[in-house]
Amino acid sequence: QxxxxxxxxxxxxxxxxxxSLNCTYSDRGSQSFFWYRQYSGKSPELIMSIYSNGDKEDxxxxxxxxxxxxxxxxLIRDSQPSDSATYLCAxxxxxxxxxxxxxxxxxxxxxx
Amino acid sequence: xxxxxxxxxxxxxxxxxxxxLQCAQDMxxxxxxxxxxxxxxxxxxxxxxxSEGTTDKGEVPNGYNVxxxxxxxxxxxxxxxxxxxTSVYFCASRDSGANVLTFGAGSRLTVL
Numbered sequence: 001q002x003x004x005x006x007x008x009x010x011x012x013x014x015x016x017x018x019x020s021l022n023c024t025y026s027d028r029g030s031q032s033f034f035w036y037r038q039y040s041g042k043s044p045e046l047i048m049s050i051y052s053n054g055d056k057e058d059x060x061x062x063x064x065x066x067x068x069x070x071x072x073x074x075l076i077r078d079s080q081p082s083d084s085a086t087y088l089c090a091x092x093x094x095x096x097x098x099x100x101x102x103x104x105x106x107x108x109x110x111x112x
Numbered sequence: 113x114x115x116x117x118x119x120x121x122x123x124x125x126x127x128x129x130x131x132x133l134q135c136a137q138d139m140x141x142x143x144x145x146x147x148x149x150x151x152x153x154x155x156x157x158x159x160x161x162x163s164e165g166t167t168d169k170g171e172v173p174n175g176y177n178v179x180x181x182x183x184x185x186x187x188x189x190x191x192x193x194x195x196x197x198t199s200v201y202f203c204a205s206r207d208s209g210a211n212v213l214t215f216g217a218g219s220r221l222t223v224l
Binding site for chain 2: 044045046049090096097098100
């Protein structure tokens with residue numbers, strides 16, 4: 001079992017819709033969770049971090065964390081074509097100090 | 113400019129050759145990481161160094177060695193390159209306080 005798994009893509013949504021990206025992790029001791037966005041040919045960039053159960057909102061982005069279910073998600077409201085990218089879930093390990101593991105990524109395409 | 117610097121940006125090797133990817137950060141971060149990225153595989157952790165003087169294996173360490181030379185520098189060595197090591201390599205460093213991961217621009221390695 002991979003330590004961090006994301007829902008299989010690619011995901012295609014129309015402009016203005018909500019895009020939902022999901023991620024599960026195996027290390028129950030993990031405390032810190034991140035969503036990164038990566039445009040083709042570029043380095044990943046941080047969108048959101050979340051540490052507590054519940055929702056965290058930042059503009060059009062909402063991260064959701066459920067530690068009991070070992071599940072973290074990212075919602076993108078009012079999706080724009082500029083949101084088209086690969087989204088990567090990352091988890092900072094609890095068992096292994098400092099280990100930061102990524103999922104396989106979900107390719108999102110927002111079509112006009 | 114503050115950030116993470118990786119060299120070289122591009123490299124072509126023949127099977128069996130060796131090389132070292134260099135990484136340096138000037139943000140006084142404690143933790144540093146090496147990832148590889150292949151199509152559809154997300155970022156896979158090769159090795160990481162949670163703090164100066166320590167290194168640990170990640171998900172895919174076989175065929176690689178690392179050296180945390182000092183707090184600034186973390187190098188990745190391929191002793192005998194194989195075509196399976198053709199990939200884009202990213203170095204990153206992390207601020208333990210803010211938990212922000214900063215990436216280098218990436219190094220594209222081709223092994224023939």
